Amino acid sequence: MEIRTLKTFVTVANLKGFTAAARALNTVQPAVSRQISELEQELGVSLFWRSTREVRITAAGEALLREATEILAHEERTRHLVRQTGEGRLGRLRIGFISSAVQPFLPGLVREFSTCFPQVQVSLYEMTAAEQHKALEAGQIxxxxxxxxxxxxxDYFESVELYTDHLVAFLPEGHALASEPEIELFAMSPHPFVLFQREGAPDLFDQVVSACLRAGFSPQTVVQPNSMQAVLTAVGSGLGVTLAPACIRHLNTVGCVSRAVIDVSETIPLQLHFRGDRIEAATRAFVTLLRNRSKDIRKDMELRDCPGGGLAHRARCDQYTE
Known part of the structure; x- marks a missing residue:
């Protein structure tokens, strides 16, 4: 039984006539009669009593009408579901993120996305950079x-750059170096360092160590926490100093102060990544939203980090305050 034939049958049954059904289906009466006859032959039963005065449905026809009505309703629901999913309005969206790097803008973006696509289930997963790469590769986010x-x-990964961060020094409150608004990196050399674990963000770890080596020293690492919040907690507890992305100022910095480092030029991009080889509609919709908001995100994040920034960084920020 084809869906088209069932629709014809249900129309004839509801309108109690072949001619009326033909008009409703925008076809001719012989075509409707032919489809019903073929359906009756396929099922081996009569579905209608026909006379010159009326068309009455048989008991077998009544049974088919109940089932066909449910089938057609389910077919319509399925079409709607598939169409909505294909347009990104149904389904799921799993987002991995670095909390310190996205806290100022991610909640607003998710709210905006959910307003436009209320039936997409959004899940958020805080992960290190290395964990996100593995999860994206495995299709887990x-x-x-x-x-x-x-x-x-x-090669199938695609990326969109959102903003560029920079390294600043984080020191315990009352630290000897905290009296200056800007410091030289070598001035941190006598002090123990708290560094984020290399396994979680190898590029960032290597950038910090390389900057120290260029400044003429190797950092004396005493603690290697597995989260940026733990790094700040260790610094605020007086266990050491650190060089870290400016964005972690958005975390709990109790007991810490941040200072610009004059002779550090490393940049740290924050990017959106997705698999271009199998992108779902909901993912494409979120990527489009982020592309449309990237300029505002970049401007907002750089302005947020202007206070206390180094000379080069303040020059970048001036373009937004002139």
């Missing part, structure tokens, strides 16, 4: 808001 992908990343 759809979007990664992370650092630049390693050079070994697969």
């Amino acid at each position: 759809d979007i990664a808001l992370s650092r630049a992908l390693p050079l070994t990343a697969s």
Whole structure:
């Protein structure tokens, strides 16, 4: 039984006539009669009693009418479901993120996305950069808001740069170096360092160590926490100093002060990554939203980090305050 034939049957049954059904279906009466006859032959029963005065449905026809009505309703629901999913209005969206790097803008973006696509289930997963890369590769998340992908990343990954961060010093309150608004990196050399674990963000770890080596010293690492919040907690507890992305100022910095580092030029991009080889409609819709908001995100994040920034960074920020 074809869907088209069932629709014809239900129309004849509801309108109690072949001619009326033909008009409703925008076809001719012989075509309707032919479809009903073929359906009756296929099922081996009569579905209608026909006379010159009326068309009455048989008991077998009544049974088919109940089932056909449910089938057609389910078919319509299925069409709607598939159409909505294909347009990104149904389904799921799994986002991996670095909390310190996205806290100022991600909640607003998710709210905006959910307003436009209320039936898409959004899930958020806080992950390190390395964890996001693995999860994206394995299909466990759809979007990664992370650092630049390693050079070994697969060709099917696509990326959108959102903003560029920079390294600043975080010191315990009352630290000897905290009296200056800007410091030289070598001035931190006698002090113990708290560094984020390399496994979670190898590129960032290597950038920090390389900057120290260029300044003429190797950092004396005493603690290696597995989250940026734990890094700040260790610094605020007086365990050491650190060099970290400016964005972590948005976390709990109790006991810490941040200072610009004059002779550090490393930049740290925050990017959106997704798999271009199998992108779902909901993912594409979120990528489009982020592309449309990227300029505002970049402007807002750079303005947020202007206070206390180094000379070069303040020059970048001036373009927004002139």
